[in-house]
Amino acid sequence: MDERLILESIERYIRGEMLPEERKFFEELRKSNPGIDQMVVEHTVFLHMMEKFGDRKNIKSTLQDVHNELFETGQIKQSKETKVRRLWIKYRKTVAVAASIAAITALTISSLTSYYAPRTPNTQLQVLSRQFSEFKKVQKSINESLNNKLPVKGPAPAETEIKGGTGFMIDSKGFIVTNAHVIGNSTVVVVQNNKGQEFNTKIVYINNAADLAFLKIVDSNFKAPAVLPYAINKGNIDLGEAIFTLGYPRDEIVYGEGYLSAKTGYRGDSLTCQIAVAANPGNSGGPVLDKNGEVIGVLSNRQEHVQGAVFAIRSKNIYIALDDMKKDSTLVSKTDSSFTSIHLPQISNVKNMDRVQQIKKIQEFIYLVKSY
Amino acid sequence: MTTDSNELVLLKGLAENDRKAIETIYRVHYSMIQTLVINNNGTSDDARDVFQEAIIVLYEKAKSGSFELHAQLKTYIYAVCRRLWLKKLAYYARFSGDLANAPETIATDDDLEMYEHRTADFEMMEQALQNLGEPCKELLESYYIRKKNMSEIAKEFGYTNADNAKNQKYKCLMRLKKIFFGSYHSNNNNNS
Numbered sequence: 001m002d003e004r005l006i007l008e009s010i011e012r013y014i015r016g017e018m019l020p021e022e023r024k025f026f027e028e029l030r031k032s033n034p035g036i037d038q039m040v041v042e043h044t045v046f047l048h049m050m051e052k053f054g055d056r057k058n059i060k061s062t063l064q065d066v067h068n069e070l071f072e073t074g075q076i077k078q079s080k081e082t083k084v085r086r087l088w089i090k091y092r093k094t095v096a097v098a099a100s101i102a103a104i105t106a107l108t109i110s111s112l113t114s115y116y117a118p119r120t121p122n123t124q125l126q127v128l129s130r131q132f133s134e135f136k137k138v139q140k141s142i143n144e145s146l147n148n149k150l151p152v153k154g155p156a157p158a159e160t161e162i163k164g165g166t167g168f169m170i171d172s173k174g175f176i177v178t179n180a181h182v183i184g185n186s187t188v189v190v191v192q193n194n195k196g197q198e199f200n201t202k203i204v205y206i207n208n209a210a211d212l213a214f215l216k217i218v219d220s221n222f223k224a225p226a227v228l229p230y231a232i233n234k235g236n237i238d239l240g241e242a243i244f245t246l247g248y249p250r251d252e253i254v255y256g257e258g259y260l261s262a263k264t265g266y267r268g269d270s271l272t273c274q275i276a277v278a279a280n281p282g283n284s285g286g287p288v289l290d291k292n293g294e295v296i297g298v299l300s301n302r303q304e305h306v307q308g309a310v311f312a313i314r315s316k317n318i319y320i321a322l323d324d325m326k327k328d329s330t331l332v333s334k335t336d337s338s339f340t341s342i343h344l345p346q347i348s349n350v351k352n353m354d355r356v357q358q359i360k361k362i363q364e365f366i367y368l369v370k371s372y
Numbered sequence: 373m374t375t376d377s378n379e380l381v382l383l384k385g386l387a388e389n390d391r392k393a394i395e396t397i398y399r400v401h402y403s404m405i406q407t408l409v410i411n412n413n414g415t416s417d418d419a420r421d422v423f424q425e426a427i428i429v430l431y432e433k434a435k436s437g438s439f440e441l442h443a444q445l446k447t448y449i450y451a452v453c454r455r456l457w458l459k460k461l462a463y464y465a466r467f468s469g470d471l472a473n474a475p476e477t478i479a480t481d482d483d484l485e486m487y488e489h490r491t492a493d494f495e496m497m498e499q500a501l502q503n504l505g506e507p508c509k510e511l512l513e514s515y516y517i518r519k520k521n522m523s524e525i526a527k528e529f530g531y532t533n534a535d536n537a538k539n540q541k542y543k544c545l546m547r548l549k550k551i552f553f554g555s556y557h558s559n560n561n562n563n564s
Binding site (some may be wrong): 050056057058059069 | 389398402540542549
């Protein structure tokens, strides 16, 4: 209690609240009593500290008040892009790295896909099958006139759209190869040889990926030939090699001559090769032969608006498609098992003959394919 | 350059914790500091803290009776904020370098040293009051900071008479002094 009173006196003394006599008395006390003097000094320091503390606290609260008020009344503004800008500054390196990685990845993927992409269905490629509708009348009349001389079987041209192309025999048992797009979704396919004889066929196998289809002639009028004059090339081909084609861009067999102009097809497609030859709708599925009478490809399509860019499916794909077909067990139930014994001709009989003789030998195995 | 009369009025107002003066300073100079801090890896909260600290530096300088800035108010505030923000950047370790390379405008080292010293004292007192707990903290703040008289405080805190309140205040004060001088002396001894 005593000490409390002393402290209160000290406070009043420090603040100068004492009356003159009281002050005089207190100063005497300070001088005579070192303990009280010590307390005065200490308390002075403390009060000074308190004072500073209070000042700092007050100015802080005033500043915060002013800040809030100025913000609310819009007299100072927080810059809008603050946050975005800060994030940008903080993460710009990360963003740059991420963007470069994304760009490199995108470029790599797009170049890889374009490099390795298999043939894509392409509007710039025009398949060389032809529409028969305009020829219907002509064909009908031809059929009628031929009926008198040659026994012709098969359905009469129907009102439905007929697709046409070329096919050629690959096995003397009556197996014919053509383009898958020549067959399309048709169920009835008739082939016609260069003499105008028509034969009914059965679709044995369609490989849309390779754009190849295998047909088998199932017709009593068909006489199996002993041997095929041409061979199916298995190996590679050389740039600039002279080639010739036989096909039915019209109802008459048409011969074409050219050369191998590129080892790959449209946009680097390695299944096909590019040849320079005159080709028209109807040539699709026709053989591309070299000077020895070896089939090196199956003519399939051409690039629109580009002169002389015709593409042929490389003949080794016939072997591949055939192997796939033989592996396909579901085929056994659909057709007879003769397809398992298909042997592609390996030796050309027309080697060293002149072209006219070659064509004479070969042309009867080239068929006009009509799919209904 | 000497401080012009308008700025002198502002500084005197600031020293008296005059709201109008503080508002004026805030309105005129805050945007500059916000731009400075934000352009150098800071947020608007950082800008606010730095600016307010600079004003406190100015306040304490003015309160000690020194109104001579040797520069325009704007230059002074900018220099102080720049130094304060550099310190914080170093502390956060997101140092950009741009700001450090910018030339020093005016020397503010002495003022900042004083400020830091006082900040240490301030934090010590705050900590001591915090440790004291309620109602002692509130009681002492009412008396010594808000300068209320004891009968008012007695009424506010619900003491039956001023004498009881005085008794309580005395006990609290003794505890606070013990805590404060305890840490104050140990701190100062460590420093020496």
